Amino acid sequence: EAGVAQSPRYKIIEKRQSVAFWCNPISGHATLYWYQQILGQGPKLLIQFQNNGVVDDSQLPKDRFSAERLKGVDSTLKIQPAKLEDSAVYLCASSLISVADSPSSYNSPLHFGNGTRLTVT
Amino acid sequence: AQKVTQAQTEISVVEKEDVTLDCVYETRDTTYYLFWYKQPPSGELVFLIRRNSFDEQNEISGRYSWNFQKSTSSFNFTITASQVVDSAVYFCALSEALTLGNQFYFGTGTSLTVIP
Numbered sequence: 001e002a003g004v005a006q007s008p009r010y011k012i013i014e015k016r017q018s019v020a021f022w023c024n025p026i027s028g029h030a031t032l033y034w035y036q037q038i039l040g041q042g043p044k045l046l047i048q049f050q051n052n053g054v055v056d057d058s059q060l061p062k063d064r065f066s067a068e069r070l071k072g073v074d075s076t077l078k079i080q081p082a083k084l085e086d087s088a089v090y091l092c093a094s095s096l097i098s099v100a101d102s103p104s105s106y107n108s109p110l111h112f113g114n115g116t117r118l119t120v121t
Numbered sequence: 122a123q124k125v126t127q128a129q130t131e132i133s134v135v136e137k138e139d140v141t142l143d144c145v146y147e148t149r150d151t152t153y154y155l156f157w158y159k160q161p162p163s164g165e166l167v168f169l170i171r172r173n174s175f176d177e178q179n180e181i182s183g184r185y186s187w188n189f190q191k192s193t194s195s196f197n198f199t200i201t202a203s204q205v206v207d208s209a210v211y212f213c214a215l216s217e218a219l220t221l222g223n224q225f226y227f228g229t230g231t232s233l234t235v236i237p
Binding site for chain 2: 044
């Protein structure tokens, strides 16, 4: 099966500019995640979608970050305006789990894309 | 509070040595899942193994083995006869069943370098 697709692979922008990242999850995966991974740290969840609805966006800096998954398939993450501290790898992941599933399905692993490496100068 | 702790930041071993990566987790849930992921230099996070809280049997898969101990809240990962291709950052992760939608908490990772 095709994996999680992300683009672009790399992006360099100046601070205060805008940038957008795209993710296409594995076909049939209901849940989609955006993670931010700063160099030397573990992935930090930004937002989680279940189909086209937001499950958790508590750690998304909403004054500058936005994300959507309008048709419940692919997703876009935007940063506007970017700051120097936004330099990181942005990872998209998907999983099979559905909120209607029983707790026993919470073991669905996340499948990650290759990520987008953002450098803000 | 950090839910997943990986105390080892960096480890270097010589090829063919065994190496154990430590992971300690914190949860109040009785049902939860633990995972290990590998992140090679290419950047993609690769799923290695998952374990549920009701299954404390240790598991061996080729050169990889996992030791899950609920009494110490640990889920350690051992690579036997390490190879250069094992060089990567390894992340331990926790998923709690009571958290809506299968949220994952990642540790800070352990960078493993296998020296030829």
